[in-house]
Amino acid sequence: MIKFDCTHACSMDEIVAYQDRVNEVHKWITEKTGKGNDFLGWVDWCKNYDKEEFEQIKKSAEFARNNCDVFLVCGIGGSYLGARAAIEMINGLYADKKPEIIFIGNTFSSTYISQVMKYIENKEVCVNVISKSGTTTETAIAFRLLKQFMERKYGKDGARERIFATTDKAKGTLHDLAKAEGYQMFVIPDDIGGRYSVITAVGLLPIAVAGINIDDVMNGVKKAFDDFNTEADLTKNPAYAYAVARRVMEEKGKVAEMFVSYDLNTTMLAEWWKQLFGESEGKEEKGILPCSATFSTDLHSLGQFVQDGRKCLYETLVLFEKPIEDMIFPEDAENADSMNYLAGKNLDWINKMAMQGTLEAHEKTGGVPNLIIKAEDMSAESFGYMCYFFFIACAMSCYLLDINPFNQPGVEVYKKNMFKLLGKN
Numbered sequence: 306m307i308k309f310d311c312t313h314a315c316s317m318d319e320i321v322a323y324q325d326r327v328n329e330v331h332k333w334i335t336e337k338t339g340k341g342n343d344f345l346g347w348v349d350w351c352k353n354y355d356k357e358e359f360e361q362i363k364k365s366a367e368f369a370r371n372n373c374d375v376f377l378v379c380g381i382g383g384s385y386l387g388a389r390a391a392i393e394m395i396n397g398l399y400a401d402k403k404p405e406i407i408f409i410g411n412t413f414s415s416t417y418i419s420q421v422m423k424y425i426e427n428k429e430v431c432v433n434v435i436s437k438s439g440t441t442t443e444t445a446i447a448f449r450l451l452k453q454f455m456e457r458k459y460g461k462d463g464a465r466e467r468i469f470a471t472t473d474k475a476k477g478t479l480h481d482l483a484k485a486e487g488y489q490m491f492v493i494p495d496d497i498g499g500r501y502s503v504i505t506a507v508g509l510l511p512i513a514v515a516g517i518n519i520d521d522v523m524n525g526v527k528k529a530f531d532d533f534n535t536e537a538d539l540t541k542n543p544a545y546a547y548a549v550a551r552r553v554m555e556e557k558g559k560v561a562e563m564f565v566s567y568d569l570n571t572t573m574l575a576e577w578w579k580q581l582f583g584e585s586e587g588k589e590e591k592g593i594l595p596c597s598a599t600f601s602t603d604l605h606s607l608g609q610f611v612q613d614g615r616k617c618l619y620e621t622l623v624l625f626e627k628p629i630e631d632m633i634f635p636e637d638a639e640n641a642d643s644m645n646y647l648a649g650k651n652l653d654w655i656n657k658m659a660m661q662g663t664l665e666a667h668e669k670t671g672g673v674p675n676l677i678i679k680a681e682d683m684s685a686e687s688f689g690y691m692c693y694f695f696f697i698a699c700a701m702s703c704y705l706l707d708i709n710p711f712n713q714p715g716v717e718v719y720k721k722n723m724f725k726l727l728g729k730n
C-alpha cells in the first residue's frame with residue numbers, strides 16, 4: 306500500500322480539477338491506445354509474464370548462489386538501475402549475503418573497470434550481461450573483457466555455464482552472440498522499454514541472485530496493478546494523484562523535483578526513479594528535472610540550497626514507515642558527548658524526528674512544497690508495488706503533457722558524436 310499526501314504542497318481541489326483529463330488518459334493507458342502504445346507491455350505484465358521463464362530465473366539464480374563469490378551484472382540505464390535499487394533497498398547496503406553483486410558495463414571509466422577486473426581475479430564468478438538493444442557500448446566493452454576473463458578462468462564450457470544473457474528474444478548483436486555461445490538466455494519483451502524492465506528478467510535474475518524472493522516482488526506488482534489500473538478517481542488513486550500533483554507544481558513555476566528519502570539504502574531507488582522520469586518526460590523542451598537527495602546525509606550538503614536557495618524546486622518525500630532494522634541508542638555513564646538525552650530512544654525514531662523537523666523547516670520557513678509518498682516497509686513486495694506506482698504515475702504525468710513516455714530520442718545525440726570520435730563506421 307502507498308499513501309499519497311499533497312497537503313504540504315497544494316490542495317486536493319487543485320488535483321481533482323484534472324479529473325476529466327485523467328479519465329481520458331486512464332483509457333489511453335489501460336486500453337493501450339496512448340502515444341508509444343507498443344511499449345505499454347508493463348501495464349498488465351503481472352498477468353502475462355512467462356511463467357516458465359520465471360522458474361528458469363529462479364533455477365539460474367540458485368546455480369549462481371551456489372557457485373560464485375561475485376555475481377557481475379553487466380548493463381547500463383534500465384538494464385541495471387532497477388536491480389540495484391531493489392537489492393540495496395530490500396537487503397540494505399551491508400547485508401551479510403553471498404554472493405557479492407557488482408555492477409559493471411555502466412561506465413567507460415578505465416579506473417572502475419580495471420579495478421573490478423582486478424578484484425574478481427581470484428574469485429569464483431558468474432556474469433549476467435543485460436542489454437535490450439544488444440549494442441550499448443559501455444556494456445559491450447565490459448562484456449568482452451568479462452567473456453575473455455571467464456574463458457581464461459573456466460574454459461569455454463565452464464564460462465558457458467556461468468554466463469547468462471538477458472536481451473531481445475530474436476535479434477541483436479548480444480542475442481546472436483549468446484545464442485552462438487549457448488548461454489542461458491532471458492528475454493526483454495518487445496513491448497517493455499528498459500526503464501520499465503525491472504519487473505522482467507532484467508531485474509528479476511540479479512534480484513533473485515541477491516537472495517530476494519521474486520514471487521514477492523511480482524505479488525507487489527500485481528497488487529499495485531489491481532489498485533491503480535482499475536481506478537481513475539483522483540481521490541482513490543494515489544499514483545494518478547501524484548502524477549497530477551507534479552503538473553500542479555509545474556503550474557506554480559517549479560522546474561525541479563527532488564526525490565527525498567531518509568534511508569541510505571534507497572539512494573539507488575532515487576537513481577532508478579531519475580531515469581524513469583528523466584527519460585520519459587524530458588522531451589520537446591518540456592518536463593520537470595528529476596533530482597534527488599538522501600537525508601539527513603544531504604541536509605549537510607544540499608540542505609542549505611533547499612532551505613534558502615532559488616525557489617525552483619519541490620520535494621517528493623518517499624517515506625518508509627518500518628525500517629529493515631532498528632536499535633536503541635545506549636546510555637553512557639560518563640556522558641562525555643552529552644548525548645544521554647537520546648538514551649533509550651530508537652534510531653528510527655530519531656530519523657523520523659529529523660524528517661518531521663526538516664519537513665516543517667522546508668515547507669513553512671523555506672516555502673518549499675512537499676509531496677509525500679508513504680510506503681509501509683522496504684520489503685520485496687513493497688518494492689514491486691512501488692515500481693508499478695511510479696510506472697503508471699510516470700505514464701500519466703507524461704500523457705498530461707502530451708509526451709510519448711516510452712522513447713528517448715535525445716539520448717542518441719551524444720552517441721553519434723562519440724562514435725565519430727571513436728572511429729566507428
Ligand SMILES: O=P(O)(O)OC[C@H]1O[C@H](O)[C@H](O)[C@@H](O)[C@@H]1O
Nearest residue numbers: 382383384436437438441499716
Ligand atoms: O539495454 P540497453 O539497450 O543496453 O540500453 C541501456 C540504456 O541505454 C540507452 O542509451 C537508453 O537511453 C536507456 O533507456 C537504456 O536503458
